Amino acid sequence: MTPVATTAEDTATNKRPHSRTPPGVWLRKNLFSTWYNTLLTLVFGAFFLWAILALIRYLVNVDTEIIRVNLRLYMAGRFPSEQLPRLWAGIFVACAGVGLFSRAVVRKSEAKAKDAGLEFERSTIGDLVRRFWPLGLLIIFTLSFTETITPTLLTLTALAVGIFSYWVAGALPGFIIVRLWVIPLVATIAFYLAIAGFGGVGWDLWSGFFLNLVLTTAGITLAFPLGLVLALGRRSTLPAVRYLSVTYIEILRGVPMITLLLMGAFALGFLIPGDRQFSLFLRILIAIVLFQSAYIAEVVRGGLQSVPQGQVEAAQSVGLSPWKTMRLIVLPQALRNVIPAMVGQFISLYKDTTLVLIVGLLDLLRAATISTSQPEFVAQGLERVVLPFAALFFWVGSYVMSRESRRLEKKLGVGER
Amino acid sequence: MTDETVFADATQVAGSSELMIELQGVDKFFGDFQALKDIDMRVGKQEVVVVIGPSGSGKSTMIRCINRLEEHDSGRIVVGGIELSDDIKNIQEVRKETGMVFQQFNLFPHLTVIDNITLGPRQVRNMPKKQAEDLANDLLVKVKIPEQAHKYPGQLSGGQQQRVAIARSLAMSPKVMLFDEPTSALDPEMIKEVLDTMQELAESGMTMIVVTHEMGFAREVADRVVFMADGEIVEVGTPEHFFMNPTEERTKLFLSQIL
Numbered sequence: 296m297t298p299v300a301t302t303a304e305d306t307a308t309n310k311r312p313h314s315r316t317p318p319g320v321w322l323r324k325n326l327f328s329t330w331y332n333t334l335l336t337l338v339f340g341a342f343f344l345w346a347i348l349a350l351i352r353y354l355v356n357v358d359t360e361i362i363r364v365n366l367r368l369y370m371a372g373r374f375p376s377e378q379l380p381r382l383w384a385g386i387f388v389a390c391a392g393v394g395l396f397s398r399a400v401v402r403k404s405e406a407k408a409k410d411a412g413l414e415f416e417r418s419t420i421g422d423l424v425r426r427f428w429p430l431g432l433l434i435i436f437t438l439s440f441t442e443t444i445t446p447t448l449l450t451l452t453a454l455a456v457g458i459f460s461y462w463v464a465g466a467l468p469g470f471i472i473v474r475l476w477v478i479p480l481v482a483t484i485a486f487y488l489a490i491a492g493f494g495g496v497g498w499d500l501w502s503g504f505f506l507n508l509v510l511t512t513a514g515i516t517l518a519f520p521l522g523l524v525l526a527l528g529r530r531s532t533l534p535a536v537r538y539l540s541v542t543y544i545e546i547l548r549g550v551p552m553i554t555l556l557l558m559g560a561f562a563l564g565f566l567i568p569g570d571r572q573f574s575l576f577l578r579i580l581i582a583i584v585l586f587q588s589a590y591i592a593e594v595v596r597g598g599l600q601s602v603p604q605g606q607v608e609a610a611q612s613v614g615l616s617p618w619k620t621m622r623l624i625v626l627p628q629a630l631r632n633v634i635p636a637m638v639g640q641f642i643s644l645y646k647d648t649t650l651v652l653i654v655g656l657l658d659l660l661r662a663a664t665i666s667t668s669q670p671e672f673v674a675q676g677l678e679r680v681v682l683p684f685a686a687l688f689f690w691v692g693s694y695v696m697s698r699e700s701r702r703l704e705k706k707l708g709v710g711e712r
Numbered sequence: 713m714t715d716e717t718v719f720a721d722a723t724q725v726a727g728s729s730e731l732m733i734e735l736q737g738v739d740k741f742f743g744d745f746q747a748l749k750d751i752d753m754r755v756g757k758q759e760v761v762v763v764i765g766p767s768g769s770g771k772s773t774m775i776r777c778i779n780r781l782e783e784h785d786s787g788r789i790v791v792g793g794i795e796l797s798d799d800i801k802n803i804q805e806v807r808k809e810t811g812m813v814f815q816q817f818n819l820f821p822h823l824t825v826i827d828n829i830t831l832g833p834r835q836v837r838n839m840p841k842k843q844a845e846d847l848a849n850d851l852l853v854k855v856k857i858p859e860q861a862h863k864y865p866g867q868l869s870g871g872q873q874q875r876v877a878i879a880r881s882l883a884m885s886p887k888v889m890l891f892d893e894p895t896s897a898l899d900p901e902m903i904k905e906v907l908d909t910m911q912e913l914a915e916s917g918m919t920m921i922v923v924t925h926e927m928g929f930a931r932e933v934a935d936r937v938v939f940m941a942d943g944e945i946v947e948v949g950t951p952e953h954f955f956m957n958p959t960e961e962r963t964k965l966f967l968s969q970i971l
Contacts, residue, residue: 411824411862437928608781609818609877613832614808617800623835627822707822 343348353679358372359440361677362684365666366440369685372502372657381496382505384489390453392482394460395467402464402472426698433691451453461592498576502657504688510583510658511692515641517584522591529596529620540592547589553580553650560654579651587644594636598629631707641691659685719948722938725756732757733778734889738787740773740943747773748784749943755888760920762930762951766966771923774888776941778921792887808836811881815893817867817873825852825876828860832884834924838964844883851879855909871902873907877928882913889913891922927971931955939963 316324326336362369367376374382401417408415424431438447471477491497501509528540547555559582560575573581602625610620630637652661663681666672723733725809740748747770755761763771773902776782777789780796780803785946789796791806820828829848833839852858855875857868865873868927874894881889891910895903906931914933924930930937930951937954939962947960955971958964 352888411826413862603817603818605814605816606820609812609814609820611781612779612807612810612812613880614804614836615832616804624820625830628820631822 299325309689357678357680359680361666361672361680363440363442363668364671365662365681368503368662368666369659370437370503371505372662373500374496374502374505375500379491380495383453385486386449386453387456388482388486388489390457391460392479393484394457394462395464396475396478398461398464399472399475399478401469402467403475407474426656426702427695429691429694433687436585436687477497489606492634497574503662504659506651506656506658507645507648507688510580511641511645512635513580514583514587514644514648515638517580518587518591518644519582521588523595523626525588525592526595526599529592530599544592547586548593550586552583552586552647553653555586556650556654558582575654575656579654579656583644583648587640590640591637594633594640595629597626597636598631598633601632602628634700634707638696642696645692645696717870719936722751722753722936722945722948724739724948725754725759730757731755732759732792733921734788734790735774735778736788736790737785738774738777738789740770740777740782740784747943748777750922751787751943751945753938753945755919755921758917758919759935760914760918760922760933761936761938762934763921763923763925763938763940764925764930766947768948769940770943771940772892773943775812775892775921775923778888778890779807779812781812796891808884809887811878811884811886811889813874813877813881813889813891813894817865817870817877819873819877819880819898821865824862824864825857828865828876829880829883833879836884847883848879851882852876854882854912855879855903869902870898871905874898874902874906878913879907888919891920891924893923893925895924895926925970927955939966941966 296340327333332582371379372384377669434450438450441447489495498509505585508699525544528536529541529544561674563573563578563581599656606624606628607620610624615623647660649660651658652664657665663685664678667675667677731754733753735751735753737952738748738751739746749770751770751774753761753774765771773782777784778791784796792809794802794804794805794809796802819825820831823831826845826848829851830839830841830844833844833847836839849858851860852861855878857872857875860868860872860876865876868876878889878894894910895906898906903926905945907926910920910922910929911933922929922934928962932951934951937949937951938945939954939958939960941962947954947958949958952964955967
């Protein structure tokens with residue numbers, strides 16, 4: 296939905312025609328050019344054929360009853376069933392937030408392009424489908440396991456809320472468009488209130504795939520700024536700040552994440568004086584943020600080092616203060632240069648949220664594995680059903696993130712100088 | 713200037729009497745290596761000083777000391793009445809009044825041409841956006857590329873980029889412009905457009921220190937030519953003196969190698 300401000304040059308390169316070769320020629324040239332290429336083609340062809348047949352046999356034999364029965368456990372875990380409407384309310388709020396935010400972003404870039412006298416290319420429904428089809432398929436696939444029509448209707452409502460918010464955001468006052476961050480902030484507060492506020496469900500009961508999503512989102516939003524500060528601290532001219540950052544980064548990077556999670560669960564309590572204790576959810580979130588921020592700091596440091604010294608000198612000679620030089624000149628370029636590595640870190644954070652199962656939190660993976668020990672499903676080897684099911688959720692999320700990162704890279708013109 | 717004058721040292725200002733830049737006994741070390749040895753130099757208002765010399769002679773280091781991109785180890789540097797010290801406020805003041813053009817342009821690749829130019833006025837001088845953009849457009853006309861305002865530096869030729877860099881410096885309305893080999897990274901056919909821009913700037917009365925290997929420019933535009941070697945100022949004179957009757961052996965050797 297985010298627009299792309301294109302210049303004439305960009306469109307020219309995008310529309311460069313591909314030269315097409317006839318399939319027969321292509322086959323001969325690429326697969327059967329020499330005797331050893333022919334041999335490799337045959338061997339690997341046979342292997343792939345065998346693998347695909349095995350996969351089909353596996354999928355056909357699968358009895359998905361266990362997924363049908365446990366879908367709520369997988370998605371929402373121990374979330375009390377009488378409180379489920381609150382979870383849906385939370386989803387609606389999230390959809391509204393996304394709708395408002397994306398329209399606001401579109402409006403901002405539109406204004407910017409207009410300001411610069413450039414043509415503004417609005418993305419189409421087709422673009423959206425191309426970008427998010429794995430997500431759409433996953434939702435449809437998940438809904439196909441539901442027993443009643445209600446979840447489907449609610450999902451459609453959520454979609455409608457998103458579209459409606461997008462439309463509404465066309466009328467948002469200008470001062471919000473200038474301060475885009477207001478929208479996610481308000482949405483986050485509303486989301487929390489919808490689920491936990493006024494006698495709702497506190498985060499210690501948040502579980503299932505919902506827990507993975509919350510931990511990922513909160514983890515990224517908190518670990519990224521902390522990592523940024525650490526990276527800047529590591530480059531600070533003040534020795535105290537520098538050594539503190541280096542020590543933090545090197546200690547946390549040298550510890551396995553599982554150790555940190557276990558410490559968060561069992562040891563962090565002893566470090567905090569007084570009777571007041573953080574809940575397990577918070578302690579685990581802290582452990583994740585501490586761990587990931589150290590890695591993010593190193594990614595950012597790589598980015599900072601990739602910005603040539605001449606950029607700093609140019610900024611200084613214009614009279615920019617050190618802080619403005621960092622904020623307006625170095626950081627934008629540094630972060631742009633490390634988008635792929637940064638998103639890689641986010642993807643690994645997303646997948647690592649499954650590790651919380653070792654401290655007893657009920658995430659999607661844990662829910663999937665315990666469902667196979669229910670009396671009616673025990674000892675039937677149903678792990679072969681539920682594990683791929685759980686894996687699919689992580690794969691889709693990771694894949695969409697990685698594609699979006701590539702899109703962002705292209706949009707911001709990484710490598711163009 | 714048509715007279716052929718030799719100056720005893722670089723502290724004698726040609727033409728105008730009002731002092732803009734003063735260096736007194738400036739030393740600069742990189743580790744054990746002494747890059748500048750007891751440099752004394754003065755530059756008067758509206759004067760154009762061209763600094764020449766073999767590579768490694770300290771020319772770039774000297775002008776980089778003038779806006780504190782390099783910190784001098786001893787001696788005094790006074791720019792527009794402000795003495796450079798460790799005080800960041802002083803340094804900022806000097807940098808506001810001093811434009812610098814680099815060999816590698818150093819434009820900000822993530823900003824459009826117009827944003828490159830308005831950045832300083834808006835962020836440092838708190839100029840309103842509209843006013844800064846009008847100023848930028850005027851400057852782009854002055855450097856003869858008004859149509860490139862909304863492109864990114866990467867989409868411009870080297871010569872155009874360097875002219876944007878000049879416009880970016882001028883946007884701060886500096887009292888002094890420093891040029892650090894501004895044409896050395898350019899393809900030959902683009903050198904002229906940049907030199908023309910610099911010449912116009914000189915004729916408009918800008919105080920300039922130019923480190924360059926362009927002897928044609930030195931001959932035509934300079935009020936004084938300073939020859940540096942091994943971190944020292946070896947010889948100072950009018951272009952006429954310099955290219956007709958250089959006195960020092962090292963100057964003669966250098967000129968014979970490049971001319």
